[in-house]
Amino acid sequence: MYRVVEIEEVRDEAKDVKTFFFRDTSNPQPGQFYMIWIPQVDEFPMSISYIGELKGFTVKKIGKGTTKMHSLQKGDKLWLRGPYGKGFKIEEGKALVVGGGTGMATLAPLAEMLGNKDIIIAAKSEDEIIFRNRFKENVFFATDDGSLGFKGFATKLAERMIEEDDYKIIYTCGPEMMIRKMVDIAKERKIKIQASLERYMKCGIGICDSCTINGYRVCVDGPVFSEEILFSMDDLGRRWRAKSGKSISKEENHDIGEKSQ
Amino acid sequence: MLETVVSGIRFSNPLLLASGIMDETADSMIRISKSGAGGIVTKSIGMEEREGYENPVVYELPNGLGLLNAMGLPNPGIENYKNEIKNALKGGVPVIGSIFGKDAGEFLYLSKRMEDYGVHAIELNLSCPHAKGYGMEIGVDENLVEEIVNEVKKSVNIPVWAKLTPNTHKIVDIAKAAEKADALVLINTVRGMAIDVDARVPVLKNVYGGLSGPCIKPIGVRAVYEVYRETQKEIVGVGGILNGRDALEYIMAGAKAVQIGTAIYYRGVGVFHEIASEMREWMKKNKVSKIKELVGIAQVR
Numbered sequence: 001m002y003r004v005v006e007i008e009e010v011r012d013e014a015k016d017v018k019t020f021f022f023r024d025t026s027n028p029q030p031g032q033f034y035m036i037w038i039p040q041v042d043e044f045p046m047s048i049s050y051i052g053e054l055k056g057f058t059v060k061k062i063g064k065g066t067t068k069m070h071s072l073q074k075g076d077k078l079w080l081r082g083p084y085g086k087g088f089k090i091e092e093g094k095a096l097v098v099g100g101g102t103g104m105a106t107l108a109p110l111a112e113m114l115g116n117k118d119i120i121i122a123a124k125s126e127d128e129i130i131f132r133n134r135f136k137e138n139v140f141f142a143t144d145d146g147s148l149g150f151k152g153f154a155t156k157l158a159e160r161m162i163e164e165d166d167y168k169i170i171y172t173c174g175p176e177m178m179i180r181k182m183v184d185i186a187k188e189r190k191i192k193i194q195a196s197l198e199r200y201m202k203c204g205i206g207i208c209d210s211c212t213i214n215g216y217r218v219c220v221d222g223p224v225f226s227e228e229i230l231f232s233m234d235d236l237g238r239r240w241r242a243k244s245g246k247s248i249s250k251e252e253n254h255d256i257g258e259k260s261q
Numbered sequence: 262m263l264e265t266v267v268s269g270i271r272f273s274n275p276l277l278l279a280s281g282i283m284d285e286t287a288d289s290m291i292r293i294s295k296s297g298a299g300g301i302v303t304k305s306i307g308m309e310e311r312e313g314y315e316n317p318v319v320y321e322l323p324n325g326l327g328l329l330n331a332m333g334l335p336n337p338g339i340e341n342y343k344n345e346i347k348n349a350l351k352g353g354v355p356v357i358g359s360i361f362g363k364d365a366g367e368f369l370y371l372s373k374r375m376e377d378y379g380v381h382a383i384e385l386n387l388s389c390p391h392a393k394g395y396g397m398e399i400g401v402d403e404n405l406v407e408e409i410v411n412e413v414k415k416s417v418n419i420p421v422w423a424k425l426t427p428n429t430h431k432i433v434d435i436a437k438a439a440e441k442a443d444a445l446v447l448i449n450t451v452r453g454m455a456i457d458v459d460a461r462v463p464v465l466k467n468v469y470g471g472l473s474g475p476c477i478k479p480i481g482v483r484a485v486y487e488v489y490r491e492t493q494k495e496i497v498g499v500g501g502i503l504n505g506r507d508a509l510e511y512i513m514a515g516a517k518a519v520q521i522g523t524a525i526y527y528r529g530v531g532v533f534h535e536i537a538s539e540m541r542e543w544m545k546k547n548k549v550s551k552i553k554e555l556v557g558i559a560q561v562r
Contacts, residue, residue: 001323004459035317039460043316079460081321203319207282207526208332209304215288243312245285245304246337247344 002037002079007072008054013130014123016061017102018070021054022078028055030110031087031196031224035204037079041068045201047173047223048083049105058105058130084204085223088194090114093168098122098158098182100174104130106196106223107173111135118161122154122174155181167191180237183230195230196223200243210241262541263552265299267495267518268420268443270355270381272299275552276508276533279499279522280305280359280384280424281332283530287348294352297533301349302520303342305359305386306375307395308367310338315466320455327474327501328523329455331391331467334361339374346378355381357422361395365405365412372413372421382419385409385442388426388449390471397426397452403438410439420444422497427480428452436488444495446520447484451477474523475501482514489515489557503527505539512552513559 009021028034028048036057037043042065050056061070072078088110095117099107104121108131111119118138123129126147141149142157150157155178158170162185172182173196186193199211199218206220214233216222221229230236240253263274277300283289285304294301313335320329337345339360349356358375360383362368372383387406389396399405406423413421423439424446425432436445450471455464481500489496498516502508503524511519524532540552549555 001321002457002459002464037317037460037464039457039462077459079457202313202316202332202335203330205319205321205328205526207328207330207523208318208335209283209285209289210335212283212286212289215286215292217283217289241286242310242337244310244335244337246310246341247286 002081004077004079007074007076007078010073013058015127016070017058017128017130019049019056019058020069020072020078021050021056023053024055024080026083028083029087030113031106032083032085033223034080034082034084036065036069037081038065038068039079041065045204045219047106047196049108051109058102058108060102082204085219086221088171088196088224089226091169091192094118094166095169095171096120096158096161096167098154098170098172098174098178100154100178101128102130103172103174103178103196107171108134110171118165118167120154120157120161122157154178155185158182159185162189162191169193171195176237183233183236186227187231193227193230194224197225197236198223200241210243210245212241262544262550263299263537265518265552267497268382268422270300270420272355272518274299274537275512275518276536277357277497277518277520278302279520280386282522282525285336285345287345290349290356291352292530293533294354296530297537298354298521299518300355300357301352302357302384303346303349303359303380304336305334305361305389306336306339306342306371307334307361308339308371310341311335317464317466320464320470322455322474322476325527326476327472328526329453329465329470329472330450331465331470333467334389334392334395339371343378346375346380350379357382357384359384359386359424361386361389361392363394363399365409368409369412369416372417376417376419380419382422382443383413383417384422384424384446385413386424386449387439388424390426390428390450390452391467391469397428397449400426400435401429403431403434406435407438410442414441422446424449425484427477427484427500432484433487433491436492436494440492440494442494444497445488445492446497446499447488448477448481448500451480473501474527475503477501478507478510482510485511485516486514486560490560502536505536505543508536508540509543509555512555513557515557515560517553517556
């Protein structure tokens with residue numbers, strides 16, 4: 001069963017990224033996702049980026065469904081099911097939030113709830129940075145080309161900040177290679193970590209086995225996983241599943257890009 | 262107490278994972294094995310790699326009635342499935358390789374490959390209700406069913422199970438056509454569809470799908486009951502089993518084992534352990550020491 005929501009506002013966030021605001025009866029946790037159906041076009045998973053009374057999806061134009069969604073305006077409708085999956089759990093102590101690309105959309109409602117935290121917002125370049133003004137303090141930017149903030153990968157900046165501060169927990173979301181690196185850093189430095197993963201998802205309800213990584217279903221067991229599982233995930237950043245379920249390597253996976261949700 | 266034997270294969274309990282649910286990757290199959298399933302049936306595997314249909318592939322019916330799905334037989338293809346089987350076998354329970362093909366020749370080839378890979382039995386998918394040229398389109402034709410079952414039986418040494426469709430008025434005739442199979446699996450999903458009234462279009466990308474879950478249980482129980490009466494075949498019951506009483510219902514209709522799928526959606530991966538203990542509890546209370554005492558007991562003679 002779907003329920004229909006009406007888009008109340010569309011906001012440009014960055015190059016090819018827009019936020020769609022709507023009202024809905026559901027009560028999502030940060031890190032949870034919905035399945036958005038645009039009839040006769042596509043259905044795709046999308047994590048929630050605003051969880052207040054006015055809820056939001058922050059969407060990058062990538063595939064057929066998200067491209068169509070970008071053409072929608074105030075007053076247009078979305079068909080939803082969800083929220084699904086397990087969201088973030090708030091841990092004690094100072095947090096480091098590391099968001100790459102639109103991965104920051106998944107982390108933003110969590111970051112707003114955290115007390116003591118630093119936030120890294122990263123992207124390839126300045127024009128792809130989202131939520132530049134959403135957080136008032138403790139925000140650090142990283143861009144691959146140095147057009148805003150630290151020049152280089154988010155993981156490099158994170159390593160430097162971890163050297164200098166006593167973080168108790170890392171929250172991260174973004175390209176899987178970035179997550180892999182953050183998990184390795186957390187393991188080496190014995191810091192807790194939670195990461196929201198993205199894998200090719202079909203049913204969204206834990207039956208089809210499409211988004212499974214090392215026996216864990218991203219849609220039901222995740223999308224947010226904690227260190228005890230992340231440290232054991234051999235395939236994270238190494239092996240993927242094609243739409244057919246075939247196991248493929250990084251080289252065979254042409255879809256690895258930014259987090260498309 | 263719950264041990265059962267189907268086509269000579271011993272299962273520690275009669276609750277097997279149904280084909281199509283959490284059984285594309287070896288890691289998931291191992292996880293289900295460790296979660297108390299008596300056996301595993303793989304996703305249906307064909308000759309070539311297939312991506313399946315585009316989303317939406319599933320529709321959740323309101324009020325816990327069940328699910329409608331049209332995945333479109335996604336699978337890595339038989340040549341890419343060797344490692345998954347090899348690893349799935351590490352789960353320590355019997356693995357049944359499900360296959361689908363468009364004719365006897367394909368079924369034959371796939372069966373031999375599955376046998377080479379080390380599966381304990383073959384399940385012939387003669388019943389997928391939503392894939393053109395496959396499954397049910399073959400499974401409602403007695404001649405084709407007979408040919409496929411007989412050809413496969415002649416060429417492999419492991420047991421062959423035939424999974425039949427409920428989407429026919431002549432299920433007993435189809436079952437008789439498949440009589441050379443070592444066991445019959447009844448039923449696959451029921452062909453159906455859903456329209457979203459607000460969108461004014463069918464929900465599933467493929468329009469038609471297969472209905473599963475509690476709403477189809479009476480159809481499955483009837484099919485098992487009817488076929489058990491009319492044939493001497495061993496039967497594996499499937500369709501809408503959510504709890505111990507549902508599993509017992511199928512067994513009393515004539516099934517020696519059952520398969521569980523959609524219940525994972527409703528109750529999680531722990532559902533195998535839970536159903537097993539619900540069955541044991543009922544059996545203790547009713548002084549039944551072995552499940553086989555109950556097979557077909559509800560048949561009115």
